[in-house]
Amino acid sequence: MKGSVKYLYCVIIILIASSCTFDYGETGNSERLLPDLIMENVEYVRVRSSDPLARFTAERAERYEKQGLMKLQNFTFEQYGERGREVNVAGEGGNASVDIESGDISMTDGVKIEIGSEDIIMKTNQLDWKDEPRLLYTNEYNEVNIYRENGTSFTGIGLLADARNRTWEFSGIVTGSYINDDDDEDFQLAEGE
Numbered sequence: 001m002k003g004s005v006k007y008l009y010c011v012i013i014i015l016i017a018s019s020c021t022f023d024y025g026e027t028g029n030s031e032r033l034l035p036d037l038i039m040e041n042v043e044y045v046r047v048r049s050s051d052p053l054a055r056f057t058a059e060r061a062e063r064y065e066k067q068g069l070m071k072l073q074n075f076t077f078e079q080y081g082e083r084g085r086e087v088n089v090a091g092e093g094g095n096a097s098v099d100i101e102s103g104d105i106s107m108t109d110g111v112k113i114e115i116g117s118e119d120i121i122m123k124t125n126q127l128d129w130k131d132e133p134r135l136l137y138t139n140e141y142n143e144v145n146i147y148r149e150n151g152t153s154f155t156g157i158g159l160l161a162d163a164r165n166r167t168w169e170f171s172g173i174v175t176g177s178y179i180n181d182d183d184d185e186d187f188q189l190a191e192g193e
Contacts, residue, residue: 040060057075069098069099072096075092094108094110143155
């Protein structure tokens with residue numbers, strides 16, 4: 001009798017154990033939220049024909065293969081010209097999201113860009129780069145501060161800069177001082193100009 005009770009308990013335990021399932025969550029969605037690769041204190045140099053094109057560093061980089069996305073935290077970058085001998089553009093920010101396929105970049109949290117060839121320093125909280133059309137822009141409500149060594153200093157709302165055509169425009173208010181180096185005239189910018 002004792003043996004049959006033990007046998008019955010064993011059968012019950014096996015049946016209970018085999019009928020248990022564990023819910024690990026939705027694997028489809030959670031897999032997309034987790035990075036495939038996490039790197040810390042990263043330095044990456046993009047090279048073409050043995051010449052460096054660009055260099056970036058980040059405290060943390062996360063790569064998401066299925067989305068084709070790289071997320072960076074506390075990053076800096078440099079874009080080179082003159083066959084890798086000269087830095088054309090340098091920048092930094094708190095966070096960036098890079099579309100690996102297109103080269104499009106969204107930057108946030110204290111973005112600073114220095115464009116050496118144009119003698120421009122730009123500071124803003126949010127800035128996007130569309131690589132194929134060569135556009136640099138913010139949302140229509142974002143404030144952008146622009147400085148030059150010659151004393152130019154102005155603030156505009158909603159930047160759209162076309163790097164191919166070398167044009168800049170703002171969707172909102174622009175205030176500050178613009179100093180034109182070609183002649184001795186200075187312009188005071190005010191609302192709506």
